[in-house]
Amino acid sequence: MTDENHCNHSFVVPRRGLPQINGRLTEKGTVTVAFLGGSITEGAGASEADTYSWRALTGKYLQERFADQEFRFINAGVGGTNSTLGAHRLQEHVLQQGTIDLLFVEFSVNDGNDREESIRGMEGIVRQCRRLSPGTDICFLYTAAEKNLSGSNPFNIAVHEEVAEHYQLPSVNFAARVYAQLEAEQMEWTKLAPDGYHPNDEGHALYASFLREYLETALVPNKTNLSSESSLDIPPLAEQNYEYGSLLDFRAADLVNGYELRELAAGDSLMNWRFGTEHLYTHSKEAVFSFTVTGQSAGLMLLYGPDSGIFEYSLNGSSYKAVNLFDEWCPLAFRPIIAMFPIQEQRQELHVSVRITGLKDEQSKGTSLRILKLLHN
Structure with missing residues (x-):
């Protein structure tokens, strides 16, 4: 041996x-x-x-x-x-x-x-x-x-x-x-x-x-x-792996309307995050947010917490799909949660539009949306 x-x-x-x-x-x-x-x-x-x-x-x-x-x-x-x-x-x-x-x-x-x-x-x-x-x-x-x-x-x-x-x-x-x-x-x-x-x-x-x-x-x-x-001579196990994954600043968005630039307030509890909390905030159903990346997938890193609501997204003009990420931890503190949108077979230009629904989980105190980062691969 x-x-x-x-x-x-x-x-x-x-x-x-x-x-x-x-x-x-x-x-x-x-x-x-x-x-x-x-x-x-x-x-x-x-x-x-x-x-x-x-x-x-x-x-x-x-x-x-x-x-x-x-x-x-x-x-x-x-x-x-x-x-x-x-x-x-x-x-x-x-x-x-x-x-x-x-x-x-x-x-x-x-x-x-x-x-x-x-x-x-x-x-x-x-x-x-x-x-x-x-x-x-x-x-x-x-x-x-x-x-x-x-x-x-x-x-x-x-x-x-x-x-x-x-x-x-x-x-x-x-x-x-x-x-x-x-x-x-x-x-x-x-x-x-x-x-x-x-x-x-x-x-x-x-x-x-x-x-x-x-x-x-x-x-x-x-x-x-x-x-x-x-070197990367070895072929991948999964062609859709996140080799090109990265975080983008929310300022890379194409269109932002009806959002405020915020930090978490001193009294807001934060868990699972040691980094900056500057984010875009809205509770308006009229607010508009969209971004475009090139790759196989896109997503959002959100600050989810006690007042977070249900949002919906559209990928490349598809019909909007609702997303509810509220769970048992949300009433306790804000924390980053990611929402990954459907992975594509080929790398391409991906256009994502996001809006809030005005709906919420029964445990939530509000319908807000907080965007911390953009994700793309």
Whole structure:
């Protein structure tokens, strides 16, 4: 058994490893590690996210192990977000921050039961990163939740593994490790993650220890440079993946009428978002909003909250379709929610018109619409 395969195969699949960052660790200059994922990556559950989360502890481990190397760490975890939004915000939250040497990706808990959509998101992240930042190593991580603690090959992890295998990316399965310890009665998961999802400090430390075991053998500084192997010669699993996904400012709209430029008020509760809240607001049925992009898909990132209503959209002149995104979390706080419109077979010009219906969910206090970002692929 080689050193690379030292970790238990059921918990770690090394594949091609981390050759890019191993080469960078032999050079002078800053090494940048980014963490893209949901609330568990962001640090939810930890008493201090930037100190005790698995992300922060991993950064601390890297800095201590390679004490002579300067590191920079990017927290691109956003609570409640899946790989679809991850692919669309990859540029703004990660790649635009400069050269990235290692990218950890964690969405197995937040991705839903739509296999095709999950592949579109995860593959979109991989292909977009390889196209725009070919010197970046990528590693998938699978965290624990009830659906990921169901024994062998849970659905979301299996789907992500399809992408990891296709592109020969290493993956570290925290959930499988937790499940094995549960089966051996070596732990009580609810003591480490009281809500079943978000680890407390002890749970985050456990995750960090799992990842550290892999990195102990995977990080072996050398002068290997495999940039050419990061090319996109491999055909995609899904032709409609989000390789070209990105966020656009709402100012890129073609027509805006009847909207106000706003920020959330000081008294408004906000969750799952650490970034700017400048948005377009309306509660008028006469308001008009439209935008045009070129690609296979388009969408909106909305600030949805206690007073959000039902809106409708038209794509390329089609009849308007109503969308109600109000859920059990909306009465508690505002948060970003994405609305993705139908994916097209071919890249083309997509014209989207949006208007509010004046209707609302029975739990909502209003019929407003708040547009935070435009999405396109």
